[in-house]
Amino acid sequence: MNGTSMPQSPEPLWRKTATMPQFPPLxxxxxADVAVAGAGMAGIVTAYLLANEGYKTILFDAGSIANGTSGHTTAKITAQHGLIYDExxxxxxxxxxxxxxxxxxxxASFIEQTILKHGIRCDFxxxxxxxxxxxxxxxxxxxKEMQAYETLGIPGEWIGSLPDGIPGKKAVKMAGQAQFHPLSY
Structure with missing residues (x-):
C-alpha cells in the first residue's frame, strides 16, 4: 500500500481494540440439544438465548469468533438502513x-438490556x-423517506444541517439509535 490508497483488507478497529477468546479445534x-453454526453476532446471541432456555448448546465456527460481518461492522445499532421505508x-x-x-x-432494546443485565463494558x-x-x-x-417515517410513526426529523459541521444540503434524522463496540459486547 502506498500513502494514497486504502489497504485491500484493512484490520477493523474492533479487532485491534478487543481481546477475543481463542478456542482449540473440536x-x-x-x-448437545442444539448446534449453532457461526460465531458472529447472530450466532452468539442465538446460542445465548437457547442456553438461557435450558438447551445444551454448542456454538461453532470454521474461523475465528466474530471475524466476519460482526468483526467488520460499522457498530451502529439502528433501524435506519438507507432509504428503505419508502421502498x-x-x-x-x-x-x-x-x-x-x-x-x-x-x-436494539434487546442489546441494550443485555448490556445492562450483564454489566458489559462495550461503549454503548x-x-x-x-x-x-x-x-x-x-x-x-x-x-419521500421522511414522509414514510411520518406514515409509520417513526421518530424522525427533517433537518437542514448536520452536526459537527459535516457538509450536507438536507438530512433525515432518526432519533435514539445507538452505537457500541461489537466485539466487547
Whole structure:
C-alpha cells in the first residue's frame, strides 16, 4: 500500500481494540440439544438465548469468533438502513414496513438490556442516525423517506444541517439509535 490508497483488507478497529477468546479445534464427539453454526453476532446471541432456555448448546465456527460481518461492522445499532421505508411501504405495505421498524427497535432494546443485565463494558451509547445528501437531485428521495417515517410513526426529523459541521444540503434524522463496540459486547 502506498500513502494514497486504502489497504485491500484493512484490520477493523474492533479487532485491534478487543481481546477475543481463542478456542482449540473440536477433536472429539460431543452431544448437545442444539448446534449453532457461526460465531458472529447472530450466532452468539442465538446460542445465548437457547442456553438461557435450558438447551445444551454448542456454538461453532470454521474461523475465528466474530471475524466476519460482526468483526467488520460499522457498530451502529439502528433501524435506519438507507432509504428503505419508502421502498418497503411501496413493495410490502404499511403494516409490514411498520413490523420491520419494530423488529429493529426490539433488537436494539434487546442489546441494550443485555448490556445492562450483564454489566458489559462495550461503549454503548444512544445516538441519532442520519441520512443526508450533498446533491440537489437526491433531496426528493430524502423527502419521500421522511414522509414514510411520518406514515409509520417513526421518530424522525427533517433537518437542514448536520452536526459537527459535516457538509450536507438536507438530512433525515432518526432519533435514539445507538452505537457500541461489537466485539466487547
Amino acid at each position: 477433536t472429539q464427539d460431543i452431544e 418497503l411501504i411501496q413493495h410490502i405495505g404499511k403494516e409490514k414496513a411498520s413490523l420491520y421498524y419494530k423488529a429493529n427497535e426490539t433488537a 451509547s444512544r445516538q441519532d442516525a442520519f441520512l443526508y445528501t450533498n446533491s440537489d437531485a437526491y433531496i426528493e428521495k430524502l423527502e
